[in-house]
Amino acid sequence: MERPSSTAPVLAVRELRKRFAETTALDGVTFEVRQHEVVGLIGENGAGKSTLLKMLVGLAQPDSGSIELRGERVRMRGIAQAGAAGIGMVFQEQSLIPNLTVAENILLGAEGPAVVGGLYRWGELRRRAQVQLDKIGSDISTDAVTESLSFADRQLVEIAKVLATEERTNAEPVVLLDEPTSVLDRDETEVLFAQIERLRTRASVVFVSHRLDEVLRVSDRVYVLRNGQTVAECVPGDVDEATLRRLMIGRDLEGSHYDEERQLPPRDEVRLSVRGLTVKGVCDRVDFDLHEGEVLGIAGVQGSGREELCRSLFGALASRSESVTLEGRPLRSRSPRAAIASDIGFVPAERRREGMVGSMSVAENITLPHLAEVCAGPMLQRGRERALADEWIDRLSIRTPSASAPLGSLSGGNQQKAVLARWLVSDSLRLLILDHPTRGLDVGAKTEVYQLIRELTASGMSVLLMADSLEELIAMSHRVLVMKDGRVTEVIDAPAGAKPAPLRVLERMV
Amino acid sequence: GCATESAAEGDGGQAAACAPEDIQLIGQVRNETNPYEKAWLDGGDEFAESVGLTQTRLTYDGESPKQQEQLRQALSTGNPECMVLNVLPNGDSDTTPIVKEADAAGAYLVTHWNKPADLDPWDGYDTWISHITFNGVDSGRQIAEAMFEAMGGEGGIIALQGILDTSAAKDRFIGLEDALAENPGVTLLDEQAADFDRTTAFNVTKTLITKHGDAITGVWAANDDMALGALQALEAAGMSGVAVVGIDAVPEAVQAIADGKMTATVSSDGPWQGGIGLAMGYCALTGELAVSDLSDEERAFFAKQTLIDASNAEANLTPSVNLEDFECGNLFNRVDGPVS
Amino acid sequence: MSVTDKTGTFARLGEPPRLTQTTRRQLLLTVMPVIVLAALVAAIAIANPNFLRPLSIWTVLDSAVPLMILASGAMLVILCGGIDLSVAALASMASVLVALWIPVLGPWVVPVVVLVGALAGLLQGAIHVVAQIPSFLVTLGGLAVWSGIALVASGASTIGVSGSTLDWTFTRVGPWRIPSAVLIAAAIVVVFALVLTFTPVRRWLISIGSSEPAALMAGVPVAQTKIAAFVVSGACAGFAGVMLVGRTYSGAPSLADSLLLPVVAAIVVGGTAITGGFGGIGRTVIGVLIITVLRVGLSVAGVDSSYEQIFYGVLVIAAVALTIDRSKLPFVK
Amino acid sequence: MTPARLGQAPPETGRAAGPRPRPRRFDRATLLADFGPLAALVLLCILFAVLSPQFATWGNVRNLLDSAAVLAVIAVGLTFVLLLGAIDLSIEGVMATAALSVALLVANSRNDIDLGLLGVVAAVALGACFGLASGMLSTGLKIPSFMTTLGISAIGIGIATVLFGGVQPTLRSPELAEWAAGQWLGLTRLTYVAIAVVVIGLLVQRYTRLGRYARAIGGAEELALLSGIPVRRYKTLAFTFAGAAYGLAGVMVTVQLGSGIVQAGVGQNFAAITAAVVGGTLLSGGRGGVLQSIVGVLIVTVLANGLVLIGVSPYVQRAVQGVIVVAAVVITAWPLRRRLRVVK
Ligand SMILES: Nc1ncnc2c1ncn2[C@@H]1O[C@H](COP(=O)(O)OP(=O)(O)OP(=O)(O)O)[C@@H](O)[C@H]1O
Numbered sequence A: 001m002e003r004p005s006s007t008a009p010v011l012a013v014r015e016l017r018k019r020f021a022e023t024t025a026l027d028g029v030t031f032e033v034r035q036h037e038v039v040g041l042i043g044e045n046g047a048g049k050s051t052l053l054k055m056l057v058g059l060a061q062p063d064s065g066s067i068e069l070r071g072e073r074v075r076m077r078g079i080a081q082a083g084a085a086g087i088g089m090v091f092q093e094q095s096l097i098p099n100l101t102v103a104e105n106i107l108l109g110a111e112g113p114a115v116v117g118g119l120y121r122w123g124e125l126r127r128r129a130q131v132q133l134d135k136i137g138s139d140i141s142t143d144a145v146t147e148s149l150s151f152a153d154r155q156l157v158e159i160a161k162v163l164a165t166e167e168r169t170n171a172e173p174v175v176l177l178d179e180p181t182s183v184l185d186r187d188e189t190e191v192l193f194a195q196i197e198r199l200r201t202r203a204s205v206v207f208v209s210h211r212l213d214e215v216l217r218v219s220d221r222v223y224v225l226r227n228g229q230t231v232a233e234c235v236p237g238d239v240d241e242a243t244l245r246r247l248m249i250g251r252d253l254e255g256s257h258y259d260e261e262r263q264l265p266p267r268d269e270v271r272l273s274v275r276g277l278t279v280k281g282v283c284d285r286v287d288f289d290l291h292e293g294e295v296l297g298i299a300g301v302q303g304s305g306r307e308e309l310c311r312s313l314f315g316a317l318a319s320r321s322e323s324v325t326l327e328g329r330p331l332r333s334r335s336p337r338a339a340i341a342s343d344i345g346f347v348p349a350e351r352r353r354e355g356m357v358g359s360m361s362v363a364e365n366i367t368l369p370h371l372a373e374v375c376a377g378p379m380l381q382r383g384r385e386r387a388l389a390d391e392w393i394d395r396l397s398i399r400t401p402s403a404s405a406p407l408g409s410l411s412g413g414n415q416q417k418a419v420l421a422r423w424l425v426s427d428s429l430r431l432l433i434l435d436h437p438t439r440g441l442d443v444g445a446k447t448e449v450y451q452l453i454r455e456l457t458a459s460g461m462s463v464l465l466m467a468d469s470l471e472e473l474i475a476m477s478h479r480v481l482v483m484k485d486g487r488v489t490e491v492i493d494a495p496a497g498a499k500p501a502p503l504r505v506l507e508r509m510v
Numbered sequence B: 001g002c003a004t005e006s007a008a009e010g011d012g013g014q015a016a017a018c019a020p021e022d023i024q025l026i027g028q029v030r031n032e033t034n035p036y037e038k039a040w041l042d043g044g045d046e047f048a049e050s051v052g053l054t055q056t057r058l059t060y061d062g063e064s065p066k067q068q069e070q071l072r073q074a075l076s077t078g079n080p081e082c083m084v085l086n087v088l089p090n091g092d093s094d095t096t097p098i099v100k101e102a103d104a105a106g107a108y109l110v111t112h113w114n115k116p117a118d119l120d121p122w123d124g125y126d127t128w129i130s131h132i133t134f135n136g137v138d139s140g141r142q143i144a145e146a147m148f149e150a151m152g153g154e155g156g157i158i159a160l161q162g163i164l165d166t167s168a169a170k171d172r173f174i175g176l177e178d179a180l181a182e183n184p185g186v187t188l189l190d191e192q193a194a195d196f197d198r199t200t201a202f203n204v205t206k207t208l209i210t211k212h213g214d215a216i217t218g219v220w221a222a223n224d225d226m227a228l229g230a231l232q233a234l235e236a237a238g239m240s241g242v243a244v245v246g247i248d249a250v251p252e253a254v255q256a257i258a259d260g261k262m263t264a265t266v267s268s269d270g271p272w273q274g275g276i277g278l279a280m281g282y283c284a285l286t287g288e289l290a291v292s293d294l295s296d297e298e299r300a301f302f303a304k305q306t307l308i309d310a311s312n313a314e315a316n317l318t319p320s321v322n323l324e325d326f327e328c329g330n331l332f333n334r335v336d337g338p339v340s
Numbered sequence C: 001m002s003v004t005d006k007t008g009t010f011a012r013l014g015e016p017p018r019l020t021q022t023t024r025r026q027l028l029l030t031v032m033p034v035i036v037l038a039a040l041v042a043a044i045a046i047a048n049p050n051f052l053r054p055l056s057i058w059t060v061l062d063s064a065v066p067l068m069i070l071a072s073g074a075m076l077v078i079l080c081g082g083i084d085l086s087v088a089a090l091a092s093m094a095s096v097l098v099a100l101w102i103p104v105l106g107p108w109v110v111p112v113v114v115l116v117g118a119l120a121g122l123l124q125g126a127i128h129v130v131a132q133i134p135s136f137l138v139t140l141g142g143l144a145v146w147s148g149i150a151l152v153a154s155g156a157s158t159i160g161v162s163g164s165t166l167d168w169t170f171t172r173v174g175p176w177r178i179p180s181a182v183l184i185a186a187a188i189v190v191v192f193a194l195v196l197t198f199t200p201v202r203r204w205l206i207s208i209g210s211s212e213p214a215a216l217m218a219g220v221p222v223a224q225t226k227i228a229a230f231v232v233s234g235a236c237a238g239f240a241g242v243m244l245v246g247r248t249y250s251g252a253p254s255l256a257d258s259l260l261l262p263v264v265a266a267i268v269v270g271g272t273a274i275t276g277g278f279g280g281i282g283r284t285v286i287g288v289l290i291i292t293v294l295r296v297g298l299s300v301a302g303v304d305s306s307y308e309q310i311f312y313g314v315l316v317i318a319a320v321a322l323t324i325d326r327s328k329l330p331f332v333k
Numbered sequence D: 001m002t003p004a005r006l007g008q009a010p011p012e013t014g015r016a017a018g019p020r021p022r023p024r025r026f027d028r029a030t031l032l033a034d035f036g037p038l039a040a041l042v043l044l045c046i047l048f049a050v051l052s053p054q055f056a057t058w059g060n061v062r063n064l065l066d067s068a069a070v071l072a073v074i075a076v077g078l079t080f081v082l083l084l085g086a087i088d089l090s091i092e093g094v095m096a097t098a099a100l101s102v103a104l105l106v107a108n109s110r111n112d113i114d115l116g117l118l119g120v121v122a123a124v125a126l127g128a129c130f131g132l133a134s135g136m137l138s139t140g141l142k143i144p145s146f147m148t149t150l151g152i153s154a155i156g157i158g159i160a161t162v163l164f165g166g167v168q169p170t171l172r173s174p175e176l177a178e179w180a181a182g183q184w185l186g187l188t189r190l191t192y193v194a195i196a197v198v199v200i201g202l203l204v205q206r207y208t209r210l211g212r213y214a215r216a217i218g219g220a221e222e223l224a225l226l227s228g229i230p231v232r233r234y235k236t237l238a239f240t241f242a243g244a245a246y247g248l249a250g251v252m253v254t255v256q257l258g259s260g261i262v263q264a265g266v267g268q269n270f271a272a273i274t275a276a277v278v279g280g281t282l283l284s285g286g287r288g289g290v291l292q293s294i295v296g297v298l299i300v301t302v303l304a305n306g307l308v309l310i311g312v313s314p315y316v317q318r319a320v321q322g323v324i325v326v327a328a329v330v331i332t333a334w335p336l337r338r339r340l341r342v343v344k
């Protein structure tokens, strides 16, 4: 690929090692970033990507190894020092402060000329923030309170924030992006890529993503991490996705990515029937049926009301309806607890906040919604709980030192598997609502989740699915419910072998 | 004079049990942050020094549970047989358990101020020597009368009550009511609780000044702290010539009387209280006082208190003790009648 | 299941458990509160050897009882991330009610007053959960209201209790003359420990305390658990009121008011996170003992009463600095 | 999208011409959350004005402002600590030490020292030192502020007890007496001091890093760290600022009362926290601000004043206050209830 890139490494990492209590996160990583270059970084969940990036900005200290920035050996003590040296990072989990405005967030800790003599100049602050927002072509108001923004909008603000790094140093900055696209939709991803292209002329970029097509598209070089080691360095022109996938997990993945051939037709029995479901202000008289063994994908852009629809079915949002029946019986989800009692499960998109209790162990998290199943009368049966947890850790191959390790200390992908496991524990689960279940998962883990969904539906479970990408949604679904502005615009059939084109779905969404 | 006699005949068993140097003197008050109680403990120290001992000073920050905990711990870590407790119970309710604990452990005890009406030392308590208190109705009336006099027998007054849950606060207020009944020319404009606290009194008085304005010609406060708070509020409002009275004779109030800013206060003589209880116990342990011989009037009595006004303020500016008061023969010199 | 067949590379797990540095630190942190307690007791005993007499030790334990009962209940509320500021005022109100009702109800006064305490807790919990008002505020209001009720009901005075109805709360039993109150408190602690260890209650409390949205989405009975925590806290306050009447022979409207800060201090010194999500009854027991020893021990050790507060402040800070497990507090507020 | 909240909204100046700013929507719930306490204050005033003829007089308004002065100064300092999500229980101790030290450092009845206004400065600085100690202990040893400030309070009371030594130092400084009694435009000078402190508090909150970072740290401490904010430094700074405010409050009480007493701050801790919370400064941090806390201070002061004026029995005054406060918050927060709303 013909791209301008000089040879002098701006950032060089040699033999970096890091051990956390029982896990070796980095086991001798070596890589370098040259001037005006976009470096892709891939690896399965827990391979050490985030840990590596955190060390570059001083949030973790390596046990051994060296980091050289523009030829000088550096030891980053903290994010402020890194920022001053021209390294900025977009974190995998969002890092905006919810109660500050967008402008405040973008320039937090790096106000520069917006603070004169210790005093803030609001006009200047807004103006400078607006400059960053304009770069990504966003129309988010600088005065909006961050927590009132949608998840994707917040991600855009994060990117705007890291773009401000380029104005802070004289030297050309290094921008680290840890899975910036996992929550962005297609258009927003395009905006980001345009920014990366623009940045390339004056900065170096490290780009982490589990979407290999994206990585291949924007990177000049790609490093593959496995078990804390750099196992390969590739140039996109020379490799394809399958090769990368194999390098990442060290073996071939058989079958197609989505296992489409294993999609069985749904059964005739209607499991969930929704009529006239209205959530005040966001979705309006929605009707649909969900059959046994069916995956119903819900497509829609931000604000289409699909998330609210699903949350209300799980009782997390108040709603009105003509009738909602589960296997013929009226379903009254007054709370998540009631929904769970009706054998509904829900995997939320915001895993850290809603999906898990980080300080509790993997086992405790897995059994939390179904404590009754590991209780005899009022008594907990720890042995049974442990066995159940071990079984599911094994079945989903959750990578954890033990079932009693705190869930918060696992890598995001493995956390996600544990969150899925907590619903699968119940034998009687009838409906599983998946809100971006593969968000942040590596290809291997994604494939496992897909297979899991296939197996579950084959055994009769019904699934409501919102997915990371349209391709994924279409591939996994039997039918796709397209929503726009709170209404259902169309229900598109997507049987195995006759999947509709993404464009066909897209045009009903916008 | 009579010391040797009583030692010879008294209930010698107890007296012999303790050598004078083994005697442990304990004084307990709420805290050392108010002049009255500080002076009390200092008085105790002076007595202890005069007999070659030291006083253990205990303070419980006005926390009833802590007072009990402290005393129980003192009794269980020390030698109760040779112990004298001179205690200011936090409230009426605290006296019962203190008395029972001391009695069970066999330590000599003198209590002050607070006691439930139906609990008396002669009801089978051998080591509870005496309960010393002051006639609150009397003091409340005395200062009221001094104030009415300063007001020329007519006008409007406001009353600042103490912590409502104490008999001191209630008795003193009854005294005020009695005096009011005898002086129809004076009207009670308002009464508010200010919790014996200076800041509260300051704020409450300011509000009452807003409400009643120049109609106020006198402020009756159930203690000096509140009186001083009220005084400050009156000064801030630019009101002079208002008669202010309190109770306790804290140095600042006595000074204010001497300066002509306050009208009167009543002294219960804290240093004397701090010493007298220890002295009673010391005399009992050394065999110079036989508790069983004491009359009921000596075992629960109102002690004399003195009204301090412009005439005697200078003389009372600094609290001091007269060690003669603590000699075994003079212990009951200040009895001023039985408790109710 | 076929999913597992293909995951050979993930299987880098089963390293045998070793006594790593972290686990050793963890162990130290677990026993630290006990070490601090022992050090305190030892220091006081050096100043005054009588402190270690059995009688003296029993007295310390006995003094700890009202604090212990209040702290057990309040700890539940703190575990799930709230705070109950009303416990002390509620105990005061309970003491007044006990004193007022003993002539009428006799021994039945105990369950009745505990029930009243529970109902007061229920009211506060319900307002907190249903109206979604911060617990700090609800219980601050509760504190004022219970004090007011106690003042009015008692006519702002102390009500003496005669008779032997409550003697069982404050006597000594057995050949070792163990204070009955200590046995009662121990029984309560055991009940708490059993419930927290063997039922899912602790799970619920901890998950609510550390991540309430996640607990809600996992179907944890959040509202019920929170309200129950307040109910138990109220009931404990009611029972603490009973115990206080037993030892003071009277009820008074501000009898227990001063115990509020010691209760919270005891819970925190034991190592329970004030922000919720971490802690337990064992830690609370140790915390209560540390605070009690500080309260009664300084004067025993002969600390001058004007310097006592300074010592207390310094020692409380030092104790907390040593006992809390910082890795369990996401960040320190 | 919700509009920026009261007190957090930057001033409406110099708005860059961004592409189509999104329309602001004021819904009832946010309005209530922002203006509920203010509405409650107005309602209370109207209620008391109807019930008591003296309430709405100039004399009483003056008295109200004067009574609120000390609590307002405390609340301004406390607000910054609460914004962090921390809590401060050291108010009593800091005020006690400040009260005694100022009384002993200016012309007084106990010693011959007379530093004049320098004594006031020294007392405020001492308060700041206490705050610094709380802050450094919390951040350095990572102890919850609940405990450090509780310990610091005990230490402060202990030091004040030692300083007190048995006799209250009475102020003999004519210029300080003038500060207590003297009036400008009908208000006491201390009222102006309080107003000045409130204004400074507002400026610090809105225009300095301390204010911004305090809010950021309270909003999400770990994320503030990720933004490169020196969290520990600013936390300590917030405690120090608060300590200085309590020191000043201790001085004000001493000037008002004419002598230094250990009890100068008794009851102020709960009063200040109640005021801040009632006004809308949340204990969980990041929400509210000086303005909100001051509204809370006025609510608390108006309640105390009004209940005395309409003659509510002293037995039940506190209970009535408690009920009114909780009821007011329930009413204003009712429309904000949501199924999954988390309230601690
Ligand atoms: N602070 C920590 N304590 C304990 N273990 C940790 C810590 N940080 C990382 N690890 C472990 O180190 C390994 C590498 O984690 P890291 O987050 O870097 O992976 P990753 O490559 O970013 O994975 P993902 O694709 O899921 O983001 C994981 O096994 C993780 O559990």
Ligand SMILES: Nc1ncnc2c1ncn2[C@@H]1O[C@H](COP(=O)(O)OP(=O)(O)OP(=O)(O)O)[C@@H](O)[C@H]1O
Pocket (backbone or CB within 6 Å): A045, A046, A050, A051, A092, A093, A179, A408, A409, A410, A411, A412, A413, A414, A439, A440, A441
């Ligand atoms: N407090 C903590 N204790 C232990 N480990 C932690 C803690 N905080 C972070 N970590 C570790 O930091 C690593 C990086 O976190 P991050 O959320 O980026 O995970 P990730 O592995 O990159 O997630 P994903 O699978 O979504 O890509 C995680 O693997 C996690 O183990």
Ligand SMILES: [Mg+2]
Pocket (backbone or CB within 6 Å): A049, A050, A051, A092, A178, A412
């Ligand atoms: Mg990662």
Ligand SMILES: [Mg+2]
Pocket (backbone or CB within 6 Å): A092, A179, A412, A413, A440, A441
């Ligand atoms: Mg990841």
